[in-house]
Amino acid sequence: MSKVLKLKCVKCGREYDPSEILYTCFDCGIAGILDVVLDYEAIRKEMTPEYFRQNSNYSLWRYLPAIPIDDPRGIQPLQVGWTPLYETAKFARETGLKQLLIKDDSRNPTASLKDRASAVGVAKALELERKVVCAASTGNAASSLSGFAASAGIETYIFVPETAPEAKVTQLLIYGSHVFLVEGTYDQAVELCFAAAAEFGWYNRSCAINPYLVEGKKTVSYEICEQLGWRAPDVAVVAVGDGCTIAGVWKGFKECYQLGLIDRLPRIIGVQAALSNPVTRAFASQSDEFEYRKPETIADSISVGIPRNGIKALNAVRESGGMMVDVTDAEILAAMKLLAERTGIFGEPAGVTSFAGILKLNQLGIFSGGERVASIVSGSGLKDIKSAAQAAGRPAVVAPDIDAVKRIVRG
Numbered sequence: 001m002s003k004v005l006k007l008k009c010v011k012c013g014r015e016y017d018p019s020e021i022l023y024t025c026f027d028c029g030i031a032g033i034l035d036v037v038l039d040y041e042a043i044r045k046e047m048t049p050e051y052f053r054q055n056s057n058y059s060l061w062r063y064l065p066a067i068p069i070d071d072p073r074g075i076q077p078l079q080v081g082w083t084p085l086y087e088t089a090k091f092a093r094e095t096g097l098k099q100l101l102i103k104d105d106s107r108n109p110t111a112s113l114k115d116r117a118s119a120v121g122v123a124k125a126l127e128l129e130r131k132v133v134c135a136a137s138t139g140n141a142a143s144s145l146s147g148f149a150a151s152a153g154i155e156t157y158i159f160v161p162e163t164a165p166e167a168k169v170t171q172l173l174i175y176g177s178h179v180f181l182v183e184g185t186y187d188q189a190v191e192l193c194f195a196a197a198a199e200f201g202w203y204n205r206s207c208a209i210n211p212y213l214v215e216g217k218k219t220v221s222y223e224i225c226e227q228l229g230w231r232a233p234d235v236a237v238v239a240v241g242d243g244c245t246i247a248g249v250w251k252g253f254k255e256c257y258q259l260g261l262i263d264r265l266p267r268i269i270g271v272q273a274a275l276s277n278p279v280t281r282a283f284a285s286q287s288d289e290f291e292y293r294k295p296e297t298i299a300d301s302i303s304v305g306i307p308r309n310g311i312k313a314l315n316a317v318r319e320s321g322g323m324m325v326d327v328t329d330a331e332i333l334a335a336m337k338l339l340a341e342r343t344g345i346f347g348e349p350a351g352v353t354s355f356a357g358i359l360k361l362n363q364l365g366i367f368s369g370g371e372r373v374a375s376i377v378s379g380s381g382l383k384d385i386k387s388a389a390q391a392a393g394r395p396a397v398v399a400p401d402i403d404a405v406k407r408i409v410r411g
């Protein structure tokens, strides 16, 4: 029996039998992203404390009873999830927080949180007997799809903006994907990918349309809670582009609560880049509409004009009593450097945007000082060396001569 009770449109609430529909709501069209509603009574019976005590699978599949994959044969052996959660006590004190937790999701097989979604997306594609999968991406979602598809032996077509960082594009190619560098923005890549998927009948992995991807991303919150001894942090801070990640984070916490695994919920704070901030603007004006402005930010992964999961993102922030905040590119680069040199964790610009948000919120006096704040580093700094170099500065050039070194070291 399927674990999915129904699919529900986040815009109009219309409910669907999961066998009836693949992507978005028939009434609301592309804006009608669907939410997967699971049989929580059945999950609660399965995911008991005993279940966790006996479970030696330390990956996202530890939470399989709560992941809507019915046929486990599509699960790939790549190790995804159960990434480290660092408690940075000394660093937290410097920033005036009770506790700063860093969940390092750059430690996934293709080096971003997107692996959680792609692991589920590829298993779903195989369950549905789809042989070709496509994705629109700024780079991470696609490189992760490419890695999991390579493992599964299925074909992939990828649409990324031509400005995507070289390392991400190289990942796509090395995994053997068919890659289209789109002469345009990520938003245009999304449109093109959707048109191609409709034309060729490919399975679309994009969170922008596929309801099952959130189900992978939500496992980051299950892990945070379990790693804290089944407790939630007080606040979870998440970078927002399309909004699928923050939606997944909130869903994970809500499910842990609903399943009786934790006894209270965190506030969710979303962080956007100042010139790529449609969700912050919608939140500030208490609207569900997203006004398009051409996005401009060094954080390529969250450079989004039309947030495809915007309503889910707003719901996460509103339902949890959280808020949205913006950070500038300069603040993102400063946060990248600070995090790396103080903790050894090296995130790409979007990957450290949540941490930049924490620094900003702290400056604004939003925290009382007593909170346990969790930040998710969602992508590795090695994915975008060009931006990292802007934060890192230049090394000293020296002749192969000890006197030259002495002069530099002794000033």
Ligand SMILES: Cc1ncc(COP(=O)(O)O)c(C=O)c1O
Pocket (backbone or CB within 6 Å): 112, 113, 114, 140, 141, 207, 239, 240, 241, 242, 243, 244, 245, 246, 301, 302, 348, 350, 351, 378, 379, 380
């Ligand atoms: C590294 C990184 N951080 C954050 C995000 C934001 O996620 P979302 O677009 O689901 O809001 C993305 C991708 O979108 C990403 O690749």
Ligand SMILES: N[C@@H](CCOP(=O)(O)O)C(=O)O
Pocket (backbone or CB within 6 Å): 114, 117, 136, 137, 138, 139, 140, 141, 142, 205, 206, 207, 208, 213, 241, 242, 244, 245, 300, 301, 302
């Ligand atoms: N910035 C994202 C956009 C798409 O990711 P998705 O998981 O929300 O589909 C990326 O990494 O490509």
